Amino acid sequence: MRLDVVTIFPEYLEPLNVSLVGKARARGQLDVRVHDLRAWTHDRHNTVDDTPYGGGPGMVMKPEPWGEALDEIIESGVGEPGDGGDGAVKLPALVVPTPSGRPFTQALAVELAERPWLVFAPARYEGIDRRVIDEYAERLDVYEISIGDYVLAGGEAAVLVITEAVARLLPGVLGNAESHRDDSFAPGAMADLLEGPVYTKPPQWRDRGIPEVLLSGHHGKIARWRRDEAFRRTSHNRPDLIERCDPAVLDKYDRELLAELGWEELPGGRFGRPGPAVEE
Numbered sequence: 001m002r003l004d005v006v007t008i009f010p011e012y013l014e015p016l017n018v019s020l021v022g023k024a025r026a027r028g029q030l031d032v033r034v035h036d037l038r039a040w041t042h043d044r045h046n047t048v049d050d051t052p053y054g055g056g057p058g059m060v061m062k063p064e065p066w067g068e069a070l071d072e073i074i075e076s077g078v079g080e081p082g083d084g085g086d087g088a089v090k091l092p093a094l095v096v097p098t099p100s101g102r103p104f105t106q107a108l109a110v111e112l113a114e115r116p117w118l119v120f121a122p123a124r125y126e127g128i129d130r131r132v133i134d135e136y137a138e139r140l141d142v143y144e145i146s147i148g149d150y151v152l153a154g155g156e157a158a159v160l161v162i163t164e165a166v167a168r169l170l171p172g173v174l175g176n177a178e179s180h181r182d183d184s185f186a187p188g189a190m191a192d193l194l195e196g197p198v199y200t201k202p203p204q205w206r207d208r209g210i211p212e213v214l215l216s217g218h219h220g221k222i223a224r225w226r227r228d229e230a231f232r233r234t235s236h237n238r239p240d241l242i243e244r245c246d247p248a249v250l251d252k253y254d255r256e257l258l259a260e261l262g263w264e265e266l267p268g269g270r271f272g273r274p275g276p277a278v279e280e
């Protein structure tokens with residue numbers, strides 16, 4: 001997979017040289033190219049921003065440097081390995097991190113991991129002139145993505161988040177192909193539950209042992225315990241996931257545990273928890 005990042009802070013992307021993404025690069029599984037947006041400016045001050053039309057606070061990123069940068073990067077894909085050599089031009093998907101984008105989820109990470117080429121356009125200031133996104137949306141698939149309901153000073157941290165979530169899904173990047181199976185939010189396997197707690201040696205640490213069942217060697221009991229813990233944690237930290245849970249994936253024991261945790265089966269089969277009584 002090829003990843004290009006256009007930014008005014010190339011050094012912010014240094015973490016892409018370490019750990020999982022760094023190793024995937026070293027092994028040739030990821031081709032990461034970080035570009036300085038200011039290389040596509042032509043004035044003495046390398047200006048990338050200007051005041052917003054219509055007034056208001058902050059600055060907006062100018063369209064010209066972005067247009068030149070994106071054109072050059074898109075053009076660089078022609079004749080690259082993977083363009084099929086059939087004359088069909090290989091095009092990237094454009095990823096624009098923004099707090100006003102669609103939420104980044106594991107499902108979206110899986111979708112992005114299936115693309116051969118992503119170009120990231122992280123903005124600083126109040127964002128990029130809208131015409132840039134509208135222009136490239138005519139030629140490319142554009143993903144405007146938010147990594148959460150908070151506002152960062154720029155999109156670079158979001159690029160790191162998205163890149164790591166995507167890279168670990170690429171074939172051969174994680175040592176153990178089974179590793180994503182039980183991930184929190186892994187589609188299917190654990191009914192969209194959060195992962196429960198994990199333990200390793202030593203068996204005693206500061207007077208704390210580990211749950212007996214994990215030493216039993218009884219695979220069925222261990223699987224049941226893990227599922228119960230996943231329900232407990234999900235119920236506590238993400239009750240919205242229990243509310244959305246497809247009742248068809250719940251067995252008798254799941255239902256008993258949910259009842260114990262205060263959940264009630266609603267008429268449609270979904271689960272809800274009675275809220276505190278409203279005082280009249």
Ligand code: ADE
Pocket residue numbers: 097098099145146147148149150151152153154155158
């Ligand atoms: N840029 C600023 N805040 C952001 C967010 N929450 N997600 C993605 N990009 C951003």
